[in-house]
Amino acid sequence: MVDDLVLNGVGSIWIGVESLFSDLQKRQGRDVKEVFDDLHEHGISTVGSWIGGWDFHDKENIQEDLEYFISLKPTRTQLFPLYPPPGTSLYERLVSEGRLPEISLAKTYFGRTSGSQFGFPDWKKNFTEEEIAAIVDSGHRRLYEHAGPSVMRELRVHLNGYDYCMDSPYEILSEQRSELHKAHCLNAYPLLRVCEFFAPNEKVSKDIRSMRQDYHRLFGEPTIQQEVMSNYAFLKGCIAKMTGVIGQQPPSEEAFKRYEYDRKPKDPNQLPYTVGYPHKDERYDYEKRDYDNEMRLLDRVIEILEQGKPLDQADESVQRINEVFANLEVIGSLSKLVEKTGDSIGLSNGWLRSEVLKSLKTETVYARDAAVKS
Secondary structure, rough: OOHHHOOOOOEEEEEEEOOOOOOOOOOOOOOOHHHHHHHHHOOOOEEEEEOOOOOOOOOOOHHHHHHHHHHHHOOOOEEEEOOOOOOOOOHHHHHOOOOOOOOOOHHOOOOOOHHHOOOOOOOOOOOHHHHHHHHHHHHHHHHHHHHHHHHHHHHHHHHHHHHHOOOOOOOOHHHHHHHHHHHHHHHHHHHHHHHHOOOOOHHHHHHHHHHHHHHHHHHOOOOOHHHHHHHHHHHHHHHHHHHHHHHOOOOOOOOOOOEEEOOOOOOOOOEEEEOOOOOOHHHHHHHHHHHHHHHHHHHHHHHHHHHOOHHHHOOOOHHHHHHHHOOHHHHHHHHHHHHHHHHHHHOOOOHHHHHHHHHHHHHHHHHHHHHHOO
């Protein structure tokens, strides 16, 4: 069956696991873990979804349920608290049982039918909304600690897929689909070093080393471009770790775009539309220019190395990036030290950082005011 999926070009499948203990009809049949493993071995990635807060969940079996989901090693995930949107059978049942007030869909944010912010009581049998949210958050961390980052889980699937396709008697797989898997592996290679360095434990590190060995077996040694981009990814990872300890703005997003179509373009090779930005984001524009400059510098480094020329005789900007790359081990050790220091003062969890920093600021102001008063 999975062979047929591959032959028909399926590259990713969303599987709603929802719960180990669910009696949903879609859970009948083949063992879910066998399905996930079979898909991954054939080069098909998965999006696994899990829901917490069912009536059958209690404080103990919900942990068993979540642990089972984590053991599936889905490539990507959606972990979510159970919500009863108006119009569903779940919502109607909860209303009939008096556990949820009847509300207008037009006046309710989709998926948010409980919680103090809407004035509704907690309707789950054995949990508050805050308890379920904490369990869901823990699931992301536990999956990362068990199976590693999603980019590495994706790489493993594509390594498997390339291996499978190259052994296939079908040309459409050995000559065409294999190239798709290969392209992903080549693009993902620069992330191996940084992911292994910051792996949460030895198990994940070992898994990543195994991927590196399989990569070399299948594709040989990395190119100069891959090595340079590997150094760049490692450097950016170290910077992110260090800046994250003291709090960091969320990633900027490209501003809203408006497409204006020209029904009669003058040039047949010209795009039939222009792109406008009604509300420009200066921070995004600055970071985009900064990134573009970094890419141009890296292209210059790659060009010089591919020509066999020494970097220490290049222009100053290239020499400076070469000096940084030569000290990546030191930078990596420093980033781990900064992160460890952050852990020791309670700055290890990103969602806590802003609150911790606020409390530190409050204590500082209080101490200063007390000194003034005395």
